Amino acid sequence: MSLTVVKRRGGGVRLRPYVSLARMMARSLLTHRLNFVLGLFAVLFQLVAMLSVWGVLLRSGTSIAGFSWPQMKAYLLIAYATGSLLSFTDFRLAFRIRDGMVAVDLTKPVDFQRSRFAEAVGTGSVEGGFAVLVCAVVVAFTLPVAVPAPAQGALFAASLLLVLPLKFCLSYLTSMVCFWTQNVLGVALTRFAVTNLFSGALVPLVLLPGWLQGIAAVLPFASITYTPASIYLGRATGGAAWQLIGVQAAWVLALWWGSRLAWRRAVRQLTVHGG
Amino acid sequence: MRSSLSGVFGTIAGMALVEANGLTKVFRRPAKEPGLRGAVKHLAVRSFTEKVAVDSVDLSVEAGEAVAYVGPNGAGKSTTVKLLCGILVPTAGEVRVGGVVPHRDRVANARQIGVLFGQRTQLWWDLPVRESLGLLRDMYGLDERTYRARLERFDDVLELGELLPVVARKLSLGQRMRADLAAALLHAPRVVYLDEPTIGLDISVKDRVRAFLRELRADGTTLLLTTHDLGDIEDVCQRLVIIDNGRIIYDGPIGGVTERFARERSVHLQLADPVSLAAVAAVLPTVEVRAGDGPGEFSVRFDRFEVPAGRVISAVSQVSEVVDLRIDEPAIEDVVRKVYAGELRLTP
Numbered sequence: 157m158s159l160t161v162v163k164r165r166g167g168g169v170r171l172r173p174y175v176s177l178a179r180m181m182a183r184s185l186l187t188h189r190l191n192f193v194l195g196l197f198a199v200l201f202q203l204v205a206m207l208s209v210w211g212v213l214l215r216s217g218t219s220i221a222g223f224s225w226p227q228m229k230a231y232l233l234i235a236y237a238t239g240s241l242l243s244f245t246d247f248r249l250a251f252r253i254r255d256g257m258v259a260v261d262l263t264k265p266v267d268f269q270r271s272r273f274a275e276a277v278g279t280g281s282v283e284g285g286f287a288v289l290v291c292a293v294v295v296a297f298t299l300p301v302a303v304p305a306p307a308q309g310a311l312f313a314a315s316l317l318l319v320l321p322l323k324f325c326l327s328y329l330t331s332m333v334c335f336w337t338q339n340v341l342g343v344a345l346t347r348f349a350v351t352n353l354f355s356g357a358l359v360p361l362v363l364l365p366g367w368l369q370g371i372a373a374v375l376p377f378a379s380i381t382y383t384p385a386s387i388y389l390g391r392a393t394g395g396a397a398w399q400l401i402g403v404q405a406a407w408v409l410a411l412w413w414g415s416r417l418a419w420r421r422a423v424r425q426l427t428v429h430g431g
Numbered sequence: 432m433r434s435s436l437s438g439v440f441g442t443i444a445g446m447a448l449v450e451a452n453g454l455t456k457v458f459r460r461p462a463k464e465p466g467l468r469g470a471v472k473h474l475a476v477r478s479f480t481e482k483v484a485v486d487s488v489d490l491s492v493e494a495g496e497a498v499a500y501v502g503p504n505g506a507g508k509s510t511t512v513k514l515l516c517g518i519l520v521p522t523a524g525e526v527r528v529g530g531v532v533p534h535r536d537r538v539a540n541a542r543q544i545g546v547l548f549g550q551r552t553q554l555w556w557d558l559p560v561r562e563s564l565g566l567l568r569d570m571y572g573l574d575e576r577t578y579r580a581r582l583e584r585f586d587d588v589l590e591l592g593e594l595l596p597v598v599a600r601k602l603s604l605g606q607r608m609r610a611d612l613a614a615a616l617l618h619a620p621r622v623v624y625l626d627e628p629t630i631g632l633d634i635s636v637k638d639r640v641r642a643f644l645r646e647l648r649a650d651g652t653t654l655l656l657t658t659h660d661l662g663d664i665e666d667v668c669q670r671l672v673i674i675d676n677g678r679i680i681y682d683g684p685i686g687g688v689t690e691r692f693a694r695e696r697s698v699h700l701q702l703a704d705p706v707s708l709a710a711v712a713a714v715l716p717t718v719e720v721r722a723g724d725g726p727g728e729f730s731v732r733f734d735r736f737e738v739p740a741g742r743v744i745s746a747v748s749q750v751s752e753v754v755d756l757r758i759d760e761p762a763i764e765d766v767v768r769k770v771y772a773g774e775l776r777l778t779p
Contacts (some may be wrong), residue, residue, distance in 0.1 A: 173567055180555055187557045187598075188609060260553045262518040265541035330572035424520050 174274035180311060181278025196240050196286060202357075203236040203290070205299070221362045227389050230302040233294060234385040237287040238316075241280050242323045243348060248275065249331040250340040258426070269328065276324040284320075296355045306387050311397045317385040318404040322379055325411035326351070332418055335425040357381035362392040376411065379404040446527065448489035448653055449515060449622060453524035456485040456510050484510040486677035487524060494621070497644075497654040499664040499685070502674035509548075510656040511674070512624045515655070516546055528622060542571070545620035549627030552607055553614050554599035560610045561595040564617060571618035576615075585613040588643040605636045612640065622653045629660050642665045696735045698743055701755035702727040714746045727751070 166301065183191050214225035223231065249272055252258045261268065295301050302313060330347045334340055352358050353368075354377035361372050361382045372378050383400045386392045392400050448759045462480045492498055502508050513519040514526055514623030517540045526533060531765045533540040554563040565722055585591040589609040594602065602610060608628065616623065628644070629637045637660075644667045648654055656663060664671065673681040681688065682750065702711075704728035712720045718733040731743055740758065747753060 170572065173566075176566050180558065180566050183562070184555055184557045211542050257551055259513060259516075259518050260546075260548060260551050262537065263516050263544070263546040263553075266570055267538065304726065366578060371744040406492055 157425075169267075169270070174270055177266075177271055177274040178278035178281070181275040182282050184280045185279060192282070193286070193373055196243070197282065199236060199240045199243055200290065202239070202352075203232060203294075206235070207294070221360065222391070223360065223389075224302075226300045227302045227419060229294075230388060231360060232383045233291045233301070234388055235355075235381045235409045237284070237291060238319050238355070238381045239352070239357045240287045240321075241283050241320055242276055242327050243283075245326045246276075246331075247340060247344060249328065250334045250344065253331065253334040255341060269412075269419060272328055273321070273324050276320065276327070278326075280320045288430070302389060304314075304390060308387065308390055308393060308397075311401065312384055312388045315387050315397075315401050315404060318401065318408055319380055319384060321408045322376065322404065322411065325408065325415055327374065328415050329411065329418060332415075332422045335422040351377050351380065354378065355380040356385065360385075376407040379407050438568065446530070448491065448494040449492040449528050449655070451488055451490040451511075451515070451524065451526045454465060454485055454488040454490070454511070454514060454521055454526050455483070455516055455520040455523040455629045456507075456519060458484055458517065459483045463716060467587070471686070473608040483677050484771075485514065485521075488677070488679055490682070491534045492653060492655065492674065492747070494626070494653055496670060497648045497668040497685065498670045498672055499668035500655055500657045500672050500674065501659075501664065505676045507677040509626060510677075512546075512626055512655070512657060515624060520686055527705065532629055534654045542618070543621050545615040545623040547611055547623075547625045547628055549608070549625075549630045552599065554601045554602075554607065557598065559596050559598055560591075560602070563610075564595075564614060567614055567617050575619060581617055581619070582613075584617075588639060588646065589613055590639075604631045605633060607638070608632055609636065612643070622654070622659075623647065624655045626657050627659065628656065629658065629663055637662070643699070664766055694736055696733055696740060697742060697759040698731045698732065698733075699723065699757045699759075700744075700747060700753055702747070702750070703752040703754050704730065706751050710750050714749055715743065716745065726752075 166256070181195060207229070210228045214223070214228055215262060216223070219225075219227075249258075252261065259272070260428070264271070286424075326347065330343050333343045354372045354375050356372070357380075361369055361378060364372065372382075379400075384405055385393075387397045387400065437689060459479045459481050462478045488507075488511060490511075496624075500508055500511065509521065514521050515528060515533060517535075517537035520534045528540055529543050531540045531543070549618065554560060555566070556627045558654045564582070568575075573581075582591065582595075589612060591613050593610065594606055594610050595607070599607065602673070608631070612628065615625075625644075629640055632640065641663060644654060644656075644663075648667065654667065656668060658664060669685060671681065671683065672679055700723075708729070711729050718731055718738055721730045721732075723729055729747075731747075733740075733743060743758065744753060
């Protein structure tokens with residue numbers, strides 16, 4: 157029996173392990189449908205609350221800061237969908253670090269960060285599918301909802317694709333805090349609260365006081381919700397939209413490599429007790 | 432079943448397959464006083480307690496060796512294994528496995544090693560065992576034919592077939608261990624670390640696992656076994672390394688240990704006459720004599736370096752004729768147990 161040496165064609169990344177991981181993660185999530193749906197409930201609840209509040213304000217035909225009711229509905233749905241991806245239910249890595257299961261992950265011949273990203277893609281595809289379902293239902297019952305022009309729609313799709321890697325990096329970075337502190341829940345809830353506010357999921361960023369907008373502008377969170385929503389609604393078009401997508405991509409790259417650096421430090425901190 | 436990897440990485444001339452020199456791991460833990468005040472104080476004055484888990488360990492394992500790595504809880508066994516896996520970064524010292532520095536090139540190292548942490552499963556809890564193994568096939572880049580052949584082989588020894596469709600969370604401990612063993616060995620690694628591979632298994636499964644490990648060894652796989660089960664050690668390994676408080680206190684052949692350190696012998700005697708215990712004890716003043724269950728049955732425990740067995744028999748013969756006798760084989764078990772209990776200091 158000879159061991160098959162894994163050949164890396166042209167030094168590229170072997171995709172098979174990561175595709176397989178993503179699929180395993182998605183399948184694993186789907187076996188716990190109830191758990192999973194309950195986990196998304198908090199985000200769903202926020203959607204319902206927001207729709208009610210903004211409905212009262214805008215249904216009469218007025219608009220606030222340029223948002224009409226159909227536009228606000230679209231905004232809230234995008235906020236919901238982007239908010240439900242890897243939200244504060246994303247404890248997997250944190251728990252594995254705390255329980256020492258990360259030791260098992262580290263015996264595998266795959267890049268750690270890419271593996272976790274593959275898992276996030278698996279999780280995100282299930283969460284995304286569920287969000288699309290919810291959006292379809294809401295749209296069907298609350299027409300009309302703003303629809304973008306085709307070109308704008310394509311820009312929106314590009315922007316939306318960057319949301320998952322961005323949220324992954326933020327989740328991955330905060331999970332690493334578990335190497336120093338055992339407090340998983342506190343860290344995750346803080347991340348959720350900060351993301352909720354500064355991404356524009358709670359209130360569109362234009363409605364925040366100037367100083368909060370200033371803070372939001374230098375943080376990566378706006379790229380999660382406010383950027384794709386602004387592109388969808390045509391508040392940023394053409395070059396301005398591309399610029400926003402560029403900012404998103406820059407954040408993804410910076411956080412991806414930042415995570416690598418952080419991991420290198422964090423793993424030195426690793427203490428696995430027993431077994 | 433020699434892995435072709437040995438050709439790729441090669442073993443650097445004069446270097447063992449697994450080589451650790453002065454390997455040391457110090458864990459630093461924040462020393463916080465209890466309560467909020469302690470936590471706040473810790474922010475200002477950071478103080479730490481240090482625990483030396485592995486203390487300048489020198490270990491070299493040749494290809495094909497089967498080594499039992501034993502020691503009491505917290506002795507540093509698992510930490511050593513994690514250093515060899517590249518999971519932990521050593522505080523000091525050097526380590527190489529097949530020429531690879533594990534913590535520096537973790538992925539390359541991971542391809543040549545197989546790891547079983549007896550207390551942690553690598554199976555996906557919510558999915559059938561088959562899926563977990565399929566993921567490993569993809570991770571190690573095994574082709575379908577090799578994968579099937581290996582599964583078949585595991586089915587022979589571990590009866591894996593019946594476990595494949597079962598969701599991991601529904602497996603019993605013994606079943607889980609069999610599936611985990613398959614998972615650890617699927618890619619035919621040339622170095623295998625097994626951490627408590629038979630813990631909690633019933634006798635028949637244990638025997639099967641041991642037979643499998645012997646087979647692996649016969650194939651030329653290098654084994655490092657940490658275990659509390661002395662049966663594992665005697666059945667599978669030829670070499671024993673005992674670690675205590677992070678330091679290696681014995682490293683040598685298993686036979687050697689029993690010869691040198693199992694000084695105690697027990698002889699069970701059946702005498703022709705139902706003589707009294709006192710009468711037997713009188714002719715054996717320096718050794719411990721105990722009455723057995725029936726009349727004329729006695730057990731004698733003695734240090735074989737101080738009292739030769741022959742002298743015990745001839746002394747007892749003065750009291751009564753010895754009808755039957757049985758000598759307990761010295762067991763590695765006794766030696767290790769004494770080391771654990773701190774009764775025995777080994778200086779090889």
